[in-house]
Amino acid sequence: MTAPTPSPSARPDVERLRGYSAPLEGRRGLLRLDFNENTIGPSPAVVEALRAFPADQIAVYPEYDGLREAVIGNLQDSPAGLAHALLPQQVGLFNGVDAAIHAVIHAYGASGDTLLTTSPTFGYYAPCAGMQGMVVEAVPHELPGFRFPLEAMRAALQRGPKILMLCNPNNPTGTRLSAEHVLLLASSAPDTLVVVDELYEAFTGDSVLPHVDFAEHANLLVLRSLAKTAGLAGLRMGFAIGSAEVVDRVCRVSGPYDVNSFAVTAAFAALSDQAYTDHYVAEVLRARNYLVTELTRSGAVFHVDGGNYLLVWPRFSAQQVEQQLRDAGILVRSMAGKPQIDGSLRVSIGTQEQMQRFWECYRKLER
Template structure:
C-alpha cells in the first residue's frame, strides 16, 4: 500500500478548536427530556403538509416566497404584537438557529475581536467564536439565583466587544433579561452587535420584539426558531430579525439554498396553526408547575426560572442518576463541568403526563 498523501493543516484557529458536540444517538423511543425539544411532535397540519409534498418537487431548489411575510404576520398577531412594523428585508432565513449563530459570528467576528456572553450559556457560541479566532469573555451569573450580571455587563460593554450574545431566557440557567434592559444594553453599546437568542421566549414571554424599533436599535438582532415550540427541530428552521443591513450581512455568508424545501413547507404549516403551538406551550407551563410543586414538597435542591427546563441537584451522583433514568427510558442532560451548575441535571419540561412519569421514576431513585 502506498504511503498516504498528507492533507494540509486547517487554519490554526480550527486546529485549536474543540467543537461543540451533543449525544444525539439512540434517543428515539425514549422520553426526551434532555435537549429542550417539543416532546409530542408538530401540528397535524405540519404532518399533512409533509405527506402531501409532491415527490417531483424534491428535485427543485427551494423557494422562499411568502415565508418571511408569514412569520411577520404570525408575530404581529401574537398577544404582544409588534410596536413597529417589520419588513421582509428585516427577516433572514437559516438552517436552524445554530446556522444563524454561525453566520452572525462569521459575518462580524474577526481574529482579536471579543465575543461577550454569560456563563454558563448555550455551548455553541464559544466554538463559533473560536472558529474566527475571537476572544471570549463570559461573565458569571450573579448568585444566588443565577441573576443576570447587569452591572458587570455594563462595565464589559465599555470595552466595546464586537458581539454580545444573550440567550434569553438563558439555557441552561433560565436567567431572564427584561426587554427594557436589553434595549438599554443595546443603546449603551454602539459598535457592538447585540444578538438575543430567543429560542425559549414563548415559555416565559420575555421577547424584545414587541418593544424594539430596528430603525433605532440597528445594532440589535433577534434569533427565533420553530424547534422548541412548534416541534420542527428535525427540519431545522431558524430566523434572524433585525435591521435590514445587519440581516443582509449575516445572510451573505450562508449558501443560497441552505433552508430545504421540506423545512419551508413545514414552517408555513406551523405558522398557520398557532393554536396548536399555544396549546403545547400552555401544557408545558402546567407541567412545569406540577414538577416544581413536587420538587418543593420533597425538599429537593432545584432551580426553575425561564424556558421549558429546570435544574435539579440529585442527592446522589448526578451521573449515576442520569444513567439510571436512561435505563428507565428517560433522558435528561448532565451539567458536569459547567461553571456554577456542576452536579446538576437539566430536565426539559414536556406534558403533564410525561412529567408525572419522570417524577415517579426520579423520586424512587432519590428515596
C-alpha cells in the same frame, strides 16, 4: 510499505478548536427530556402538509416566497404584537438558529475580536467564535439565583466587544432579562452587535420584539426558531430579525439554498396553526408547575426560571442518576463540568403525563 500521507492542516483557529458535540445518538423510543425539544411532535397541519408535498418538487431548489411575510404576520398577530412594522428584508431564513449563530459570527467577528456573553450559557456560541479566532469573554451569572449580571455586563461593554450574545431566557439557567434591559445594553454600546437568542421566549413572554424600533436600535438582532415550541427541530428552521442592513450582512455568508423545501412547507403550516403551539406551551407550563410542586414537597435542590427546562441537583452522583434514568427509558442532560451548575441535571419539561413518569422514576432513585 509507503508511509501514509498526513492530511493537510486546517486554519490554526480550527486546529485549536474543540468542536461542539451533542450526544444525539440512541435516543429513539425513549422519553427525551435532554434537549428541550417539543415532546409531542408538530401540529397535524404540519404532518399533512409534508405528506402532501409534491414529489416533483424534491428535484427543485427551494423557494421562499411569502415565508418572511408569514413570519411577520405571525409576530404581529401575537398578543404582544410588534412595536413597529417589519419589512420582509428584515427577516433572514436559516437552517436552524445554530446556522444563524454561525452566520452572525462569521459576518461580524474577526480574529482578535471579542464575543461577550454570560456563563454558563448555550455551548455553541464559544465554538463558533473560536472558528473565527475570536476571544470569548463570559460574565458569570450572579449567585444565588443565577441573576443576570447587568452592571458587570454594562462595564464589559465599555471595552468594545464586537458581539454581545444573549440567550434570553438563558439555557441552561433559565435567567431572564427584561426587554427594557436588553434595549439599555444595546443603547449603551452602539458599535457592538447585540444578538438576542429568543429560542425559549414563548415560555416566558420576555421578547424584545414588541418594544424595539430597529431604526433606533440598528445594532440589535433577534433570533427565533420553530424547534422548541412548534416541534420542527428535525427540519431546522430559524429566523434572524433586525435592521435590513444587519440581516443582509448575515445572509451574505449563508448559502442561497440552505433552508430546504420540506422545512419551508412545514414552517408555513406551523405558522398557520399558532393555536396548536399555544396549546403545547400552556401544557408545558402546567407540567412545570406540577414538577416544581413535587420537587418542593420532597425537599429537592433545584432551580427553575424561564424556559421549558429546570435544573435539579440529585443527592447522589449526577452521572449515576442520569444513567439510571436512561436505563428506565428517560433521558436528561448532565451539566457536569459547567461553571456554577456542575453536578446538576437539566430536565426538559414536556406534558404533565410525561413529567409524572419522570417524577415517579426520579424520586425512587433519590431514596
